Amino acid sequence: MSANETTLATAGIGETGPASAAVALRSDIFEMTAVAENAVLRPKETGRWPHPLRAALAARIAALNGVGDLAVRYALEAGDFAGLANPASNGAAEGLGPVLAFMDKVAVETRNVVATDISALQDTGVADADIVRLSELNAFLAYQIRVVAGLRLMTEGKP
């Protein structure tokens, strides 16, 4: 999947049609959004989180937010980790229970995140750099999901 097409393609935005003129005015922002997607989903320096696991986490966050088609797109890249894309899986079998609990909370209960959510990860041996990497992935998905949701509202009911 090309990052260039994820956000606009998932939102159903083409070169013509509703919202396309407004999107064209901000084309640089959508290009940078694609670069950011690559930076969190497919970075050169992965730390503890390989690309397929990142894709599974992205798919899981999209699913938790009710954006099923974005979840499907990311799940295609999830390889052996595809099972984790299902929010019903708890990651225990893969030794990723605390990581999934953290990611789910940051994604959908952001306001309730507290210092002990970070220390719980540190206590299981997750390095600070890898905690930042998880947070960046989660944070980018929060952005992309809302851009997609907003664009869909702009085009809804328009020919």
Place this chain on the structure above:
Amino acid sequence: MSAVVRKFTRSVPEWRPRVVPVKLEEASEAQLDALSVTPSGTKVSDYVLTLAHDVESLKVRSPLFNAIMYDKGGMSRAEREIGAIGASMVNHCIYCAAVHAARHAQLENSPEITDRLFLDGSAAKLPDRDRAIFEFAVALSEAPPEAGPERMQALREAGLDEAEILDLILSTALFGWANRLMHVLGDPVRSDGGEA
């Protein structure tokens, strides 16, 4: 001693990381390169040094942030700040809310709107256009997003054109991102004592 700030305020607190930031003197070449593209001036903040743990993300984030919040055309800067504030209130990011409420008050030469928002939240009495913008931002920021056709219709009825609506979506969504770094990776604190 410093106390964690728990209430919304326009007085910008300090930010205390929950992880150990990259030490500037130990930073790799890639980290130094990424740090140079942040709008940080001479002193590099603990926040930016924390994000330097993930250089590829840090490097792309600052130009994107600046484009969404400051590029010309479309929605006014003050109204983009309302998008940022709406997201930050939903996610309870005290630090982001403070920075962007202060910026809104400065741009508008008035603290009135943000006073009302921090005092009364979603029940705040606002001019119709600001109300439509704030309510859309709040709804889009919920997880899952709760913005529906009626909120979009309210924006159009309040006079927003398509370019302004897109800018609102982008600024609100951007703070879904920023809040999940600032609120998750650190605490807003005041060193002058007392729980704020």
